[in-house]
Amino acid sequence: MDNVIRRRTPGARMLRAGLYALLMVMALVYLLPLVVMLLTSLKPLEEIRAGGLLSLPDSLTFAAWLKAWGSACTGTRCEGLSGYFMNSVSIVVPAVAISTLMGALNGYALTKWRFRGANLCFALLLFGCFIPFQVVLMPMAQTLGWLGLASSTSGLVLVHVVYGIAFTTLFFRNYYVSIPDEMIAAAKLDGAGFFRIFWRILLPISGPIITVSVIWQFTQIWNDFLFGVAFAGFGSQPVTVALNNLVNTSTGVKEYNVDMAGALIAALPTLVVYVVAGKYFVRGLTAGSVKG
Template identity: 85%
Template sequence: MANMVRRRSTSARLWRFGLYALLIVAALVYLLPLVVMILTSLKPLEEIRAGALLSLPSTISFEAWIKAWSTACTGMRCNGMSGYFLNSIAIVVPAVAISTFVGALNGYALTKWRFRGANLCFALLLFGCFVPFQVVLMPMARTLGWLGMASSTTGLVLVHVVYGIAFTTLFFRNYYVSVPDEMIAAAKLDGAGFWRIFWRILLPVSGPIITVSVIWQFTQIWNDFLFGVSFAGFDSQPVTVALNNLVNTSTGVKEYNVDMAAALIAALPTLVVYVLAGKYFVRGLTAGSVKG
């Protein structure tokens, strides 16, 4: 009996060791492109031409980062990524806030103030989650032109809000289903109306799903290229469009260190968000999975 227990314990240890080894290898393979980007961005151009892609830089230089931020050419302009970075912030902040708030209202109305056709309304919103970006380009362009918002930051905000509402509504609807209906019924008996119940009861317990919505929307909007290149004007282009222009702008010698630094600058906000709040994203998704 003791030998059998010992064998099982050894087998469990070997299995655990193999699993961790496999996960470590997978993580290293996944992180390898990021390591190459960081190392390349910190090397002088002469050292990059010498080869040795994975070698450590002999001298660490931040000149590529400074040039990518302030003086790199992105098409006809040579002002770096800084202005486009601010454009992305001006698009992301209101778009995330508005789509999250509207999604919370929709989820609240669809679960706690049910109305005739609520299921159909939710089905249509759910259908919106699976509509490809390319399908909405032409109708969205005509709508922005009709509203006078074409080639503007406001127009891009509207595009991302409209496209994101389907996802945020889905998140909040599934989360609010887990909130006991008895709480809402008791509040109604006490005379609380639609808005008071929303502000005083549901929003205070919505922290996990608000986190999910903000992270999801922030990542989707910040990383978007198609809407940015389709609807942005010359002065309202987001950082992803600037990165594409920078990489494809040829002014003589190809500066791979500047390209890598620019790519890291464009990706840095989403990396920071996931490093700092990734665990809350998973908790928020699972918070409403059990009713009660």
């Protein structure tokens, strides 16, 4: 029962039914690619060749998923996506953690320990949100080379942290700006210093915005392809790059079911994160002040 008063004439009802039908068709159109991917990944290759893109699989098989995970060829190596998946994890976890923590510290310093030029500092940081990835490829490669981090997991973590800080700072600054300064003043009078106030007072009430920051950063870094392909070495390529290699491997037969399974494997973590924490994402984005 929706909470609206509306006309109840037959014409109005028809119109509503039409509206819902239209919306459902649109939703279907939107979902169709995912459905096709899922169906294709569960069919054996012969069935796919026989056509019937939308037909349900006659013989359900997880062989394509197993192959994509364990033995599909990405370029010259045929070890599946599992190793690259783990590469992605070892890039994403530290990069998300570090960029979120640094964003929180930045937001805290920019709002609660205001210094001369804090606004300018924040404005400059925000530029980072609008710089396209391509622009920094060359200078970043140079920098990673100087730092001795070229082609390494740590190098990729660094790149993602640098790129992510702009966004995480924005999130945390806007969240902390609504937390009353009096609370910080009280903690100062109680004898707590900069980091103590951060750990003991602010972080424990930052749950919603930490969720936002983690989801955002996780999605961005997990789905990144450009930095991965540009800066990763053979041993540190993320799953997105491996997926590209898997799909583009030109030797042998084109195994659509394996391609689809690989794509789903690469996309699954971000989907899971959103499904699990999605409602906190929306809640965190709209969170006002903390009612103390």
